[in-house]
Amino acid sequence: MMKTTLVLTTALMAASAFGSAITSIETGHTICKVRTAQKNGASFMVASDYDGTIMAVSPKGSVGWKNELSGFMNHDLWCADITGDKTDEILAANADGHLYCLDANGNLLWRFKASDAPMNAVCVVRKGGVPYIVCGSYDMNIYYLSPEGSLVKAIESKLYSKEKPWGKSDKILPEANKHVANFIRPIRRKTGGDAIAVHAAIWSTGAAGHLYCFEPLEEKPFNKVTKLSGGVGELRTADLDGDGNDEVLTGATSMIQDAYVGTFDIDEARQKQFGIQQLKNKVDGFGYRVVQPELVKEGKNAMLFVLFGSKILLLPTDLDDVDAKEAEVLANRFSYNDMWKPEGKNLIVLASAQSGGSCIHIINLDDPDWKHEYAALQPPGNITAIINKTAEAREQLQSFKKPSWEKDVPPVTFMTDNRDHPAIAEIEANHTSPVFMNGKHLPRVEDVDRSSFDEVYRKKRDRRKKYILSSDGMVKEIAANFDGAPGIAYWGGHGNDPFQTSLQTQKKIFDMAREKGKKVVTIYPELEQHDEHFAWVLENHFYPMAQHARGKNCNIFIRTKHGFWNGIVYLPMWSKLISGEYADVFVPALEETTDKTMEQSVAARLGIWAAGSVDQWGARCARDNTSFDRTRQHSHQELPNHFLRQMIYNISCGATYLNNFPVDQDYMSILWELIAKGALYVPGRSELVSLSPVHLGMTTPDERFLDTGNNVKWMTFFNQQEEDANPMVFGRLNGSWPGAPNTEWDFSRYAAGVNDRRLNYLPPYPNGIVMMTPPQTGTFADPSAPRGKLADHLHPMYKGILKEYITDGRNYISADGTQTFKADEYYKTIETDIIDGAKHLPVTVSGDVAWVCAQTSPTHLRLTLIDGGYIDPSAKTATVKLQNIKATKMTDLLSKETFDLSDPSAIKVGIDCGLFRFIDIELTQPFTGK
DSSP states (O other): OOOOOOOOOHHHHGGGTTSSSEEEEEOSSOEEEEEEEEETTEEEEEEEETTOOEEEEOTTSOEEEEEOTTSSOEEEEEEEOSSSSSOOEEEEEETTSEEEEEOTTSOEEEEEESSSSOEEEEEEEEETTEEEEEEEETTSEEEEEOTTSOEEEEEEGGGTOOOOOOOOSSSOOOOSSOOEEEEEEEEEOTTSSEEEEEEEESBTTTOOOEEEEEOTTOSSOOSOOEEOSSOOSEEEEEOSSSSSSOEEEEEOEEOGGGOEEEEEETTTTEEEEEEGGGGGGGSOSOOBEEEEEEEEEETTEEEEEEEETTEEEEEESSGGGOOTTTOEEEEOSSOBSOEEOOTTSOEEEEOOBTTTOOEEEEEETTSTTHHHHHHHOOOTTHHHHHHHHHHHHHHHHHTOOOOTTSOOOOOOEESSSOTTSHHHHHHHHHOSOSEEOEEEOOSEEEOOOOTTSOHHHHHOOOTTSEEEEOHHHHHHHHHGGGTTSSEEEEEOOBTTBSOSSOHHHHHHHHHHHHHHTOEEEEEEEOOOOOSHHHHHHIIIIIHHHHHHHTTTTEEEEEEEOTTTTTTGGGSGGGHHHHTTTTTTTEEEEEOOSSOSOHHHHHHHHHHHHHTTSOSOOEEEEOGGGGOSSGGGOOBOOSSTHHHHHHHHHHHHTTOOEEEEOOOOHHHHHHHHHHHHTTSSOOOOTTTBOOBOSEEEEEOSOOHHHHHHHHOOSBSOOOOHHHHHHOOOSSOSOSTTOTTOBOOTTOHHHHTTOOOBSSOOSSOOOTTOBOOEESOOSSTTOOTTOTTOOHHHHSOGGGTTTOEEEEEOSSSEEOTTSSOEEOHHHHHHHHHHHHHHHGGGSSEEEESSEEEEEEEEETTEEEEEEEEOOSSSOOOEEEEEEEOSSOEEEEEETTTOOBOOOSSTTSEEEEEOTTOEEEEEEEESSOOOOO
């Protein structure tokens, strides 16, 4: 049990005074972290929302004061009395690098910052009755502060760390014997005085590391330093055996295979774990979750209350006594962002539902109805609003008729959705788009003859696969899925091993598809390698495969990761993709897990498509889309509203290949219907009129950009001097920056309107999308490339107004290659041009929304507006500015609402929480852009 010094009074007991075992309190914010605090003998809840706003919440249901702090997320919260006045202070470890201290009225008392790295962990300990604030940063140090916020002592992790990086690859490894404090928590002892538990992490995926226990202010741990088994996404302390000494409770941050709840006895250095997978069908099998354990009472018995996504597990305190068959598991539809148990009371406080909820929920564990009420809980506020408003949009869609002036719906291919859903049969019977492929999972793959391969790929294998099939066997395995569908999609390989099917086999499948009149999409995830060995793979596998696929309705779906589409793809080895030689074959897509640069990837893929390098581009939604910080994978959204809005945005930008992990297809089926009926407009590149005339021309990427943009899982690269000496066009990309502010000169800030390194799948781009494209002019351009010129592919309005700035990801470079301009200086010139360039567009939009505009006929524009809060949705107001056009009417095509055009420079459009609007703008005369 986590410790705060507070005494709970009748104010908190009022949680059960509403006549129910569970009280839901609407806050108007997506609450990510919850704690409790004391003020003058009365207790209240302290909540932190998605953007780091701290607020006080009364158990009686009212939200009190709010403090927005920096506007960036808080990685940790702690409440304790550090001034001795019997009233708690509130401590927030913020992603902007500060530790903030507030009083119980929400006033800022002080703040502490040692570096630009995010502050990650905080607690309060006492030594000799004196309180010390202990905080840990991504700068790999622990800091002891006085109650006034003065630095008492700094301890570098290198003084005691046993953590060591591992692995061999072309990526740079961080230094050994350094780590980030994943958790810092106080340990109570029966002898009096606190000790400190520090869990170390260096690799965000899994967050495994050693546990170090310290006497306050000491530089060396006193315990037998032990590496905890499994990754640690939660760490709390509680006296499990009643001996007066705390044990450590831990929980994983992982998929089900590695999910566990654990206990650790510090004195005996003994770990116990229970693997949650042992519960089998009592828990759902897929998803990324944080296991959060707490010590509670059930009647007179002590139990472990374990929050695991949407499930609550009730387990004995001695994990050796768990009987998986008898263990009680409670299920709710929704998963929750956090939980907290106030000390001395048998209550659990839940943060908001992960699907964009806005409530805090208080569970009274002494009420016999709490289990029944948990099973039935549907959070009010945002969750109920999203469900109801989506149903309303679906009802409006039933009477929608596609405008006569709009084109037929082009094919939109869903590669991996579950074809058994009844809505798909109805769509296929009545519409030509979308197209639903048979997605085939291949646990058995081809045992390819590799005797003539590059030395590295001769040895590579994917340990998840069984290499037992012949070429003919592989063809038979895949071809069986042609029946009953317009085509098939399957993994041809993976970054771990691209040769799960041979080139010979791929050619056979492509030829068979052509004979049968079927489509094939072969998927290649995580192609991150970019050394000479992978160059061999491209020349001897991918390019010959692409050559054979041309003209056969067969595609190669390049589902890469991280900074690929504005970085790695501009290395010479990928030149045949960039040139457009195989434009009808390659599909650029991204597996945006662990990533924090979605606003860059969408502009990069769109730019490659707009430039003619490819004729199509793709997108993906998966459970771990939200896992920007793998150490805290609250990534079990059961209402996939964020998926819906991401897909609407990508498709409205022209994406036509979707590789989605099925989640609640009853809900997601509205997306298919929106496409089928033409409510969601799918533009060609020549129809888009919301692209900025300013674009970045990407040249061979700088080495530092290549590494930081793709080496994103190690957490221990931070170096303040190096950061100060290396301003980057695309910066703060590696694993040291989860949730951190973007610099003033970063492309994401000045071009995309994005302030932090997080989940910006729905970027605002207030001046139009600033594309990243192959260079068009000067020494870096390839005038002989089959793709042709960017301006020839775009809407005619862009003729003569395009402006290009060349970059390698670090600096800007003159078109003739003779001059270099620093990122932190030259950005002002580009930002000014972007703002000026927006004046050429017919429409611009401001507000926390994503938007796209396309011309659907000479006298009609289609404007798509989307709530921009990815996992923190809320009702939004967009301000639409019409310029260079005269409109006679502006109509929502679903609701039929029309808008007041008396001030065309400031048309207000409301967007419901978690929703979208499809708006037709009718013009008085044809728009040509001239």
